[in-house]
Amino acid sequence: MIIKISSMLPSVIRIIFLLFLIISCNAAAQKAPLTIAEIGKLKITDSEFRIRYELSPFISQKSGTNAEQRKSDFLFSLITEKLWYLEALSSGISESQLFRFYYQPVEDIHLRDALFKKEISDKVKLSADDVTKALMFAGTEVKTDVISGNDSAAIFYLYHELSGTTPEKHDSVLVTFSSSGLSLNQFTVVLGSMKDAEVEEYIFTLKQGECSYPVKSELGWTMFLVREKSSKPVDISNQSEVNRIKEIIRNRKTLLKTGEYFSKLLSDVRIDINEQNFRYIAEAMYNKIKIRYPEGIDTAEGKIILSDSDFRELLSEIPEQEIRRQLFTAGLNAVTILDFLSHTAFNELTFSSSGKAYVYQRLSNAVKTFVQSCILTDEARRQGLLQTESVQRDLALWKESMLAHFLKLSSLDSARASDDEVKQYYDTDIYNDREQTYLNVQILTLAQLSEVEEALRRITEGTSFDQVTRSYGFTDPLADSAGMTGLKPAAVLGSIGTIAAGLELNELYGPVRRENGSYSLLMVKEKQRSSDAPVVDFEKDKEQLRRYLAQKKITGFISEKTAELFKKYGVRVNEQLLSSVKTSDIYMFTHRLMGFGGRISAVPLLDNWADWINIQQLKKELLP
Template identity: 30%
Template sequence: MTHAIDVLIILFLFTIFASIHSITASLKIKDYFKSRFGEKIAFYRLGYNLISILTLIIFWEFSPKPEVYIYDLTPPWDIIIVIFQILSLIGFLWTFKYFDTMEFLGVNQLKRFYKGNPVTLYDENPTLNMTGPNRFSRHPLYLFAILFLAFRPYMSLFYFVFLISASVYFWIGSYFEEKRLLKYFPDEYPEYMKNVSRIFPIKHIKKLFSTATKTFLTLTVLISIFNLESANAKQQHDSVLVDFGMKVITVNEFQKRFELTPWPRRNVREIDEEIKTEFLNTLIAEKLMAIEAESITIDTSIALSSAYLQLEKMFVRDALYKREIRDKVVISKEESDNAFAKSLVKIYCHYIFANDSAHVYDIYKKLIGGEDFDSILSERPEFENQKSPFEVTYGTLPEEVENIIYRTEPKTFTAPVQADHGYYIFKVDSAHFGIVMGSTESNDAHRKAQKILNERLESKRYSEYFITFFSSKRGEADGTAFWTLADPLIQILQSKFTIKEKLVKNKSMLDPNDVEQIENQLGEQIKTTLIKIDNRKISIGEFLRAILFKTFAVEDSSREFIARKISQSIKSYMEDEFLAAEGYRQGLQHQPEVKSDLEMWKNFYYSVWINRAWREQNKVLDHEIEEYLKSRSSVIKNIVLVNVQEVLVDSLDQIEFLLQQLEKGDDFGELARKYSKRKWAAEKNGELGFFPSTMYGEIRKNAANLEVGEIFAPVESADGYSIIKLLDKRTESPNEITDFENVKEKYRSDLFEKKFNKFKDKHVAELAQKYVKKINYELLNKVKVSSLNIFSYRFMGFGGRISAVPLINRYTSWYDEWLKLQKKIP
């Protein structure tokens, strides 16, 4: 809306400029000037030019210039366009060669006046020039002026409106000019008009386009298109690291996944190439398993299809948020400068707080009456937290409150300010202005201020859109169906509060086992309609799977609280569905970015599903364990033992929190004692003790690749998510291991892992043999990566978050099996 008003103001001011220009150029005004001032009409042309320049400057200065860009070309296109702009300027100057410049500027008129030469009616000497650029355009000055304005490497909204306005004005002005020229040259000018176009040399171009020329240009265009397609195809081919035929792994995908996935030994720069190869091979395995899962149509799995659908809707809502909220936030230069200026100021305040308006206004009256602010504050409870003034900087308080404080002079106080929890009166003690030293510091300050300003404007835009969008939306939930779901859900969540180990951050959380239990308990009732939105009906089962995907947790075990939480989730679900429907209506599911993200997550989900399916196919029988134990003592000479500290938790949220605490310097053992679910180990500071590197599944896989003292997270397992720290690693023979008999009890799972890994390696290797067309390791070596282990979330538009990329664990053993397969093939 703001930009539409800016456009209207620009058009209004240009209309004023154009009107003054047209009126002063009209014959009526010239007639009036001639009749009034006689021979001093000689000054008219120069005065006319000066007025035109002055009004143009006024228009330019007073027109709003919103920082909105229609386009901003990148190299080499910006350079190409600038070349055309320079050629347009040369053409403009070339035009002056073919008419009397001094006459145009009004200088000749003054010369004639001061020499006493007789003055014509308007003191003008019109000429008809049909040479030079006038052979192609009757008004070449207008032509080259338009081209000069149009050929710009970047185009702002103001400049675009000016270009269109000037072009229209040139066209209209040329019409009136030609009416005068027809009077001066009634015989020549009509013929000239037949052969030469008014501004744009369309007639001349048509003459040039003979049949031979058309054929040549057509061939040139076709060749150019072919070369462009070939170049694009080559570029795409060059960016592909792995080609599976139906899928690919591009450099862009590899870098995105690599940079945002924690990986063992990432900090050792000397083995960059080895780490990259490990990661790529793991990524290849994920793709191959996803291809296999697609080939057996696993999307018929209710749990998988529900999760994928919810994920797709989340990405569509995120794209809608970007289009309707983020992309429509525009920061003007004035706003940016104001934010930067505020960011350099620190204000120190005290405040008086009251819960109700009557109380705070009684205090305000006392202050107005002359009572001392500090004396009143010293007798109030909030004084205990204000022995020193608190600091206000740009972005630390709500904008409305912040603006009031920034407008308040030091040693004065504000009127009562209403906030979320009550009323405040602020007293500004002092203000300190920061000085920015150097360009780096200035850029950082600008960037921080810009970020805060952008977040505020984005929040405003979000509120406006939310209110407008949902004003006409209606949905309803069935009361009976609500309690059909709520009763078993409340019962399950309440039961977890009785077992502390089942709580996550002191919250009872819905998990997949709970959902299956409720589905089994309700039977056919799970298909009952719970929610109606427009023409859609959502069943209890659909809603239950949706809140499982989004995470449903309660911190209070009371029936009323949990029922209220379910009700809030229904409202939130309806909002999500309306927003997703709008995104689908706009076709956002077809955006390349959305499709790319969905494909990435789909591959991950499918690979996880097929991995679980394969695990279920493998069983370890008792006789296999006996044979394994017998063979092991004679075959194995040495066993690698690792000692690991671990903090085992339920969610990635907790992992993020723990990583932050470790960054602050918290002791790993203390965190394990306080937060780890593995209680027996938590009592020993999370230390698992020395165990063979064949135990503890993913923990041992990652621990085996760590250096002593290195911390790694997250490690996902059936028990949850772990942060691990390798304390020590050593190699011993079986007869040297303490309590080796106790270790043997773990061999059933050990044997299962070995059997499953062998099965998995064989199948993935066979899939590689079938689908992998090419792996470009040469290109992989050129890919630049960082050595930082980063774990981060992606916060989605309109709510929700997921890990920035799907998290994968190192898996490369399939590659050796694939090499063996390749050697067998003649």
């Protein structure tokens, strides 16, 4: 399969134009950062703490409504993350194939973003003339009929007919051309609505009833008939409105600059994709979809998605020599099946059908997009952008978070509960708890963060959590199709029960990262305390009890290991400075839209380590 990159440029540029927004820790700080905590040679500054705190969707509620204590809990979660990162570095996890599988796309997207900033956004400048023209037309709205077609003779004849008659007769003229093969659509022209600034300005100068001269465009021959035109003055004393207008012009210049850059970099590039190796991985991914959806599925919403567990299974099932097969070469680099899988997992590719032909076509389009990404990433590396301060700073946050999480996951194997331990707990320990917490928890479990974001968006816009959860049907083995667990002892609900026991009624919490890589949102609908022996069916609830005991082991292990790491690396905290850091209590789940396309969480999602560690005990281990 040979693809010529230039043939894909128009659609690529349109997407890229919409996907550029810079959010960085550096932008939040207007003064020299102050150090809140030191962990070995690492530091947590006030600016890092603030942006991580405010851009985390949910904060541990173990301290209730005490805002200062919540900040302290969050700081100790950050400290724990960095301690586990330091320990992970010494363990060699960063060199493992699995870690590189998840980390490489993060590095690559930051490189492309840095390239976009250097080659595109930093070079877009607004002249005084640009601003003057924009302010002149900013209040103008022109409602038009857009007439287009491939028959130049027909459209020029229509142009002369419309130009030679009064506006009152335009409709009758158009009726006579209804069978000429020309199409007619309505379009409202406002500042920035058209890619071509000159055409847009030309339409702004037309009077009501006038018709533009036909021009050749992507739609064929096109002209605009002005139906209505209105103008209102722009308040130039309103700086926010002036800035909005400037941004419209800057975005259009960015679009044009991006097109020029793509033409220069990619116009003569030809990539030969190995057809056999592409079909090999396409077949493997299709088979995984077929296993997950054995009865087939077609959905306009594109809800078919391979989960983190699916990709881990693919990595373990495909032999090493097969997964290292070469798909194509970008620059001097051989790009493999493994690289494509990594890119696909990171970008959370969705499918709207489980049909084989459709899946193959979707993956074919995905590999073409991947080719473009590889060329841009290679160019960014060639320019040495990986060594720039901003890229290194952003990647450090991601590497710390990901390595800490990987080390935590690696400890799960030592936290398995045997059949004997589960039976012992059921026969004896569960009945020794004087006070049992019974919970009915509503759970929504989704495979990818993008799905969680969509659910949170719907909730933010006013749809209740109950409605959102019911719309997904069965998503979690602990719950029914409405997402309800029913009233059960917290122990039976495993790690979810441990978290939910500390929540208030109707308090939305999450996303909670589950052991299988999925994410859960949860809300406690009922909560009761009872000294009566809990009603538990051993055979029915054995696996939930096993998960609960495993969670207890994990919590104990994490708490003990963190205390050990406090002593090993040494931790200092400036609690007075922490108290002085002003933060918002409106927590957000925010994406950073990256240059040249793609998106990533604005900051790494912090595990709620505070729910697993003994903070009061750790404070006794702080260095002076």
